[in-house]
Amino acid sequence: MSKKYHDIRESAYEANMQLPKLGLVLFTFGNVSAADREERVFAIKPSGVPYEKLSPKKMVIVDFDGNIIDGDLRPSSDTKTHAVLYKHWENINGIVHTHSTYATAWAQTQRDIPIFGTTHADHLTVDVPCAPPMDDEMIKGDYEYETGFQIMNCFKEKGLSYEDVEMVLVGNHAPFTWGKTADKAVYNSAVLESVAQMAYLTEQINPSAPRLKDALIKKHFERKHGPNSYYGQ
Amino acid sequence: MSKKYHDIRESAYEANMQLPKLGLVLFTFGNVSAADREERVFAIKPSGVPYEKLSPKKMVIVDFDGNIIDGDLRPSSDTKTHAVLYKHWENINGIVHTHSTYATAWAQTQRDIPIFGTTHADHLTVDVPCAPPMDDEMIKGDYEYETGFQIMNCFKEKGLSYEDVEMVLVGNHAPFTWGKTADKAVYNSAVLESVAQMAYLTEQINPSAPRLKDALIKKHFERKHGPNSYYGQ
Amino acid sequence: MSKKYHDIRESAYEANMQLPKLGLVLFTFGNVSAADREERVFAIKPSGVPYEKLSPKKMVIVDFDGNIIDGDLRPSSDTKTHAVLYKHWENINGIVHTHSTYATAWAQTQRDIPIFGTTHADHLTVDVPCAPPMDDEMIKGDYEYETGFQIMNCFKEKGLSYEDVEMVLVGNHAPFTWGKTADKAVYNSAVLESVAQMAYLTEQINPSAPRLKDALIKKHFERKHGPNSYYGQ
Amino acid sequence: MSKKYHDIRESAYEANMQLPKLGLVLFTFGNVSAADREERVFAIKPSGVPYEKLSPKKMVIVDFDGNIIDGDLRPSSDTKTHAVLYKHWENINGIVHTHSTYATAWAQTQRDIPIFGTTHADHLTVDVPCAPPMDDEMIKGDYEYETGFQIMNCFKEKGLSYEDVEMVLVGNHAPFTWGKTADKAVYNSAVLESVAQMAYLTEQINPSAPRLKDALIKKHFERKHGPNSYYGQ
Secondary structure, eight states: OOGGGHHHHHHHHHHHHHHHHTTOOSTTOEEEEEEETTTTEEEEOBTTOOGGGOOGGGOEEEETTSOEEEOSSOBOTTHHHHHHHHHHOTTOOEEEEEOOHHHHHHHHHTOOBOOOSHHHHTTOSSOBOEEOOOOHHHHHSSHHHHHHHHHHHHHHHHTOOTTTOOEEEETTSOEEEEESSHHHHHHHHHHHHHHHHHHHHHHHHOTTOOOOOHHHHHHHHHHHHSTTOOOOO | OOGGGHHHHHHHHHHHHHHHHTTOOSTTOEEEEEEETTTTEEEEOBTTOOGGGOOGGGOEEEETTSOEEEOSSOBOTTHHHHHHHHHHOTTOOEEEEEOOHHHHHHHHHTOOBOOOSHHHHTTOSSOBOEEOOOOHHHHHSSHHHHHHHHHHHHHHHHTOOTTTOOEEEETTSOEEEEESSHHHHHHHHHHHHHHHHHHHHHHHHOTTOOOOOHHHHHHHHHHHHSTTOOOOO | OOGGGHHHHHHHHHHHHHHHHTTOOSTTOEEEEEEETTTTEEEEOBTTOOGGGOOGGGOEEEETTSOEEEOSSOBOTTHHHHHHHHHHOTTOOEEEEEOOHHHHHHHHHTOOBOOOSHHHHTTOSSOBOEEOOOOHHHHHSSHHHHHHHHHHHHHHHHTOOTTTOOEEEETTSOEEEEESSHHHHHHHHHHHHHHHHHHHHHHHHOTTOOOOOHHHHHHHHHHHHSTTOOOOO | OOGGGHHHHHHHHHHHHHHHHTTOOSTTOEEEEEEETTTTEEEEOBTTOOGGGOOGGGOEEEETTSOEEEOSSOBOTTHHHHHHHHHHOTTOOEEEEEOOHHHHHHHHHTOOBOOOSHHHHTTOSSOBOEEOOOOHHHHHSSHHHHHHHHHHHHHHHHTOOTTTOOEEEETTSOEEEEESSHHHHHHHHHHHHHHHHHHHHHHHHOTTOOOOOHHHHHHHHHHHHSTTOOOOO
């Protein structure tokens, strides 16, 4: 096993182990990867291995075209989706996929999650996008590979930047999140699950609840992300 | 106590102990059994014994006609339902019954759980079937025995295979799941509870949410169960 | 401190400590008592003391008219309700009051909890009764004392036996449960919370879900409570 | 680091550490402060520091105009809101801000939480007030400072006393609570979250559930807060 991938194996391992602690996965229904931009590879959870049996060295090294480079185990079945996103989105170094309860329920409704409050606006200034289910031809083809393109197409059509919006729902499937590090991508998955639960409750309590007004969206985003950002609770 | 049932007692014990860890039972409201096909017997949780006081040797050995073969305690009151299923479904070696919250709520509605997403499709390609409550005559008769037939009749009428669909809701009662091992049957109970919660949320968020389209159902099932299966997250 | 109340102090202490473990209380929003029928007294949680600071000797001994008999602390503010029930219902030896989430929500709706399934029928064959809020004159009077009578009046008007139905919702307030022992009363509180959550979900999933049919109600009750009872999972 | 602020640093630290234990925060989405009325300063959580890395000495000392007096770290981004409330409300010594799930969902609906039961009435005799989102001009200005005034204006317009009502929802944002101590303010945050969840469930179960009647509101408040108070469970 090559030592040159030590750091991303450690990062991917640590980030994967956060998923059960944060209540985001049942059994093995999730995976995290961490990328090395210089080597153009990423370390990802092996397929079907329970979290309690993971270790850094079990992480599989895969290149941005989805080829296995190093490791004894089969990589996660979602590996090609990760590869496509790393290949095309140059500024991300971590990706997370889960089937967390509330985010997945929203994905199953094929609806974007409306921006109802500042918890949401502290992280993104638009509704959480939901990519529509892909065409039957794409499904029959290289499905996990096409899932990556389905996500990118959704961002193009909605005019979104993957650097501003670090999360997506894949319609009828489940969420993907990403970030500058694997840790940040995990953080985004937990934020998404919380935002998804609150939006669900908001609509139940008040079916005509208005979206957050523009001035508040702008303020909350800028205090965290703007040139004079100062946010942190 | 006979040593020849050592293995199924261990399997049944380990599987029963998973139920409280997975949040699927309150008090003793659940039971798991593990079968030995050669001996045509199964080991099942004793009746009314709290999980923290279970041990492998307390598991009761029962044959496929529901007769107690070995053990000092009374078997679970659902024992005859397990016996009927083992007797008629030759390829299962584990059965679980729980009153887990969301699956039981669906059972109480007498509705099948619609297939809304890939979490569901990764495990079965049809709605989770809900067997109707049985006729009054069957209820007055050998109730737990008839529950087994009620489940089998439901599968016959819907044209389902117990090997493809390893779970059922018994109307107004609660879920049963099964599998090639007791561990797999417990896994199915946890998956069912998660799918039941997500389907509930999906309908709350979008009452007109469409069922998963056929191409996605087929893809997700085949990547896990088909001849070229490769699934595992 | 008198030694003659040792046993009920121990019982009340052990039962009170079950409430936080079962997720039935926030802070001190609950209390359990255990009665000694010969001495015609009961031991009850002291008022406002957090569970982690309880001990058997802190339990307060009170007679069936609500007079403090032994103990250094003030008894729970609900003590008079307990006293009234012990005085008039001769066959109970434990009472529990909580503000558990789902049961309290039902109490706030002033609705009985419909019997939707066998989880409910395994414990009682009727809807969980909800006593209406009391008249303003009773509220202005000896409130906690009158709460006991409000519960008893509800049972009289509905023709219920406190031995068959060991739980009640007090409208706009919260649940009370009881039983032959303090442990059984705590068990009933946990069952009620589970039944309340499932009934809530059942109506959300299917607003026209039918009540459990009579044959099933009868069967499930009899297998647990009838002369030939055999229930236990 | 000055020793004269030792006590409020300890109080603020202990109170902050209660938030994750009570399930009221995800990551760092919350903060508690504790005031020293003689020195006219308060100790508050530093910005963006995870709870597991907090210590008393990391608490930042700020005066009632929002100026940092002592400490090496940047104070919570909500510090000015705390400062405004301490400056104008003379009898509070602790403030808590969280994004707890149910209270935040209610804030997102811009609705007051109706008083449906005695759990609510034991703590306040009116609906939990929801301050409307502020005007765009205020948002563009000194936002966190204006949030404090938004809360005070809401209380003035509704004719509420901050000593009787120790909690508020800030519309589209999240709850703030306060009290005579930081511990009491944390207690109020947990009570609010529980009341918010129960009110949500009450309306789901019975959309026409009536508010608690006046006699019960009065009784429950007086037994806890009146001149002859005796409440405690």
